[in-house]
Amino acid sequence: MTELSTAPGLSTAPGAPAPPVSRAPGGIPTEVFRKQLAEFSAARGELLAADRWESQDPPVRELLGAAGAAGLFRAAWAVDEADRPRALWHAVELHTAFARLGNGAPGAPLLTHLDVATRLLATLPAAPAGLVERALDGRTTAALAVTEPGGAGSDLASLTTAVRRDKDTLTVTGEKWFISNAPYADHLLVLADDPEAVTGSRTGPALLLLEATAPGVARETLDTSGHTGLTGRIRLDAAPVHTVLAPGGHGLLRLMRHWIHERVMVAVRMTELASAVVDHAAEAAHHRRTFGSALIANQQVRFRLADLSAQVLETRAAVHHGIRLLAEGGCPMAYAAVCKYRAAELLRTAADEALQLSGADGYRTGHPAQRALRDGLGLALAGGTDELMLLQIDRG
Ligand SMILES: Cc1cc2nc3c(=O)[nH]c(=O)nc-3n(C[C@H](O)[C@H](O)[C@H](O)COP(=O)(O)OP(=O)(O)OC[C@H]3O[C@@H](n4cnc5c(N)ncnc54)[C@H](O)[C@@H]3O)c2cc1C
Incomplete structure (x- = not known):
């Protein structure tokens, strides 16, 4: 009788020939990156052990630091437009490899890190210089805070978190929850209503950068059934805005x-x-x-x-x-x-x-x-x- 795991072609593991990629200067070929990922995981059995990722305090910063130091984020980073296909397929390799490590749990903070702390920030011209570089090295990370306990997750026109001007300072007040990587983030990208157009010439949602340790910012890890220890609640009480990443009306x-x-x-x-x-x-x-x-x-x-x-x-x-x-x-x-x-x-x-x-x-x-x-x-x-x-x- 043919057994499933030995039948040719039935395993769902990827391992198939790598998709065609362009090899831009500085980029490494997909096969080399696969090997790098295999070596990274083989050397970090303890860090990636499933039980460590079932705790309320999983080793997120340790993982991001190690992955950054090993060059995994830079390998999935496009140095220019022409390099984009290679970088995207490397990100696929990374997410594919991490889906099979630690019951897949460590893959969650890596995805948020790559998509928010590097890719999203890099698309925002107002982002402070050096932030993306530090994130690529795994030295800092960021979280994107949109969802609110009152139910603004799907209906983003009904944000209650708002930005105001207080003399020369812009401050934000409100509450966000279920924010991936929030407990571990150095920076928060916060979507807030700007009802008085204090961030630009239009009213509506603005995207703001806040320091996670600034006065008026309180964070706690949420107790959830999955993504254990990986999402957080953020309370903002007149927390100072570091940078307006996108002004009112442009954030969304x-x-x-x-x-x-x-x-x-x-x-x-x-x-x-x-x-x-x-x-x-x-x-x-x-x-x-x-x-x-x-x-x-x-x-x-x-x-x-x-x-x-x-x-x-x-x-x-x-x-x-x-x-x-x-x-x-x-x-x-x-x-x-x-x-x-x-x-x-x-x-x-x-x-x-x-x-x-x-x-x-x-x-x-x-x-x-x-x-x-x-x-x-x-x-x-x-x-x-x-x-x-x-x-x-x-x-x-
Ligand atoms: C593991 C995890 C990680 C997350 N990470 C982040 C993060 O990093 N940053 C962040 O900001 N948020 C994050 N979220 C929150 C997530 O984006 C929201 O939970 C989601 O967008 C839904 O918003 P809500 O919870 O407010 O539900 P609601 O918007 O209140 O919706 C409740 C229900 O109604 C349904 N619904 C709403 N409108 C309609 C409609 N018009 N027609 C039919 N059905 C509708 C919804 O689909 C949902 O089933 C995360 C959530 C989880 C579980």
């Missing part, structure tokens, strides 16, 4: 462009998390015995795993098309939404079924499917919910 526009990129990258991460749990489930089904034979001996089990493998391959193909569109500089917002929506659906299904296949063992904290299910539910909300993705797809 900047973020809409940012979210196209981030949603495709989150879709990469979700697809690879799904791939990892399906492969783990297939492997475990060889060892688990019921009614005198290996679980994998049941055709129903093999068909289920084969169907999940097919879904992973289909979603990966769709998401990689999103990366190609980003590389060409023109991924439509609706397509990024398709990627995120489909990958979220895949991750939930794969994690749910992988957990069921593992029996009670799968229900244990520390089991890859259980962690993926908890994180998958959060990823279906983060950066825009499934329903918001459907709204964007509907609009076209």
Whole structure:
């Protein structure tokens, strides 16, 4: 009988030939980067151990520092326009590799770091000089604070956090929550309403840079079912604005462009998390015995795993098309939404079924499917919910 994990072509692990890349000056070829990632993880078993990422105080700064020092962020960084395809595929490699480390948990702060502390900040001309460079080296990090406890996550026109002028100083007052990397950030990018046009000539949401340790800024780690220890609540009480990154009326526009990129990258991460749990489930089904034979001996089990493998391959193909569109500089917002929506659906299904296949063992904290299910539910909300993705797809 053909066993799933040994059948040619059925493993969902990527490992396929690297997509074509341009090799701009300073860029390293994809194969070299893959090797670098493998060496990085092999040397940091303790840092990447799954149980450390189940605590309320996971080693986020240690990981970012180590990854920066090893050059992993710079390897996924485009030095110029022509270098963008190579950098994007390296980011895919990075998220793919980290989906299989520490039950996928350490991949979350890395994604936020790459997308917010380096990529988003670099698109904002007003950002202080040197900030992106330091983040690329893993010496500083930043968080993007948009969502509010009152429910401004989907409806960003109803922000209650606001910026005001107090003599010569701009200050922000309000509250944000579920902010990825907030407990570990040096800088906060805060979306705040500007009802009096104090940041420019228009009213509406402005994007502001705040020092995370400034007076009036209080942060605490949230107690959540997934993304354990990785998101935070921020209270702002007349906290001073360091820099206006985008003035009133322009903040959202900047973020809409940012979210196209981030949603495709989150879709990469979700697809690879799904791939990892399906492969783990297939492997475990060889060892688990019921009614005198290996679980994998049941055709129903093999068909289920084969169907999940097919879904992973289909979603990966769709998401990689999103990366190609980003590389060409023109991924439509609706397509990024398709990627995120489909990958979220895949991750939930794969994690749910992988957990069921593992029996009670799968229900244990520390089991890859259980962690993926908890994180998958959060990823279906983060950066825009499934329903918001459907709204964007509907609009076209
Ligand atoms: C793990 C994780 C990480 C996160 N990281 C960040 C971060 O770094 N920065 C940040 O700012 N936020 C972050 N968030 C918050 C996330 O972006 C929001 O939770 C999300 O945008 C939804 O906003 P909300 O929670 O306010 O829900 P609401 O906007 O109140 O929505 C509640 C429900 O109503 C649905 N809904 C809303 N409008 C409609 C509609 N018109 N039609 C149909 N259904 C609708 C929503 O889909 C949702 O199911 C994170 C969340 C999680 C779980």
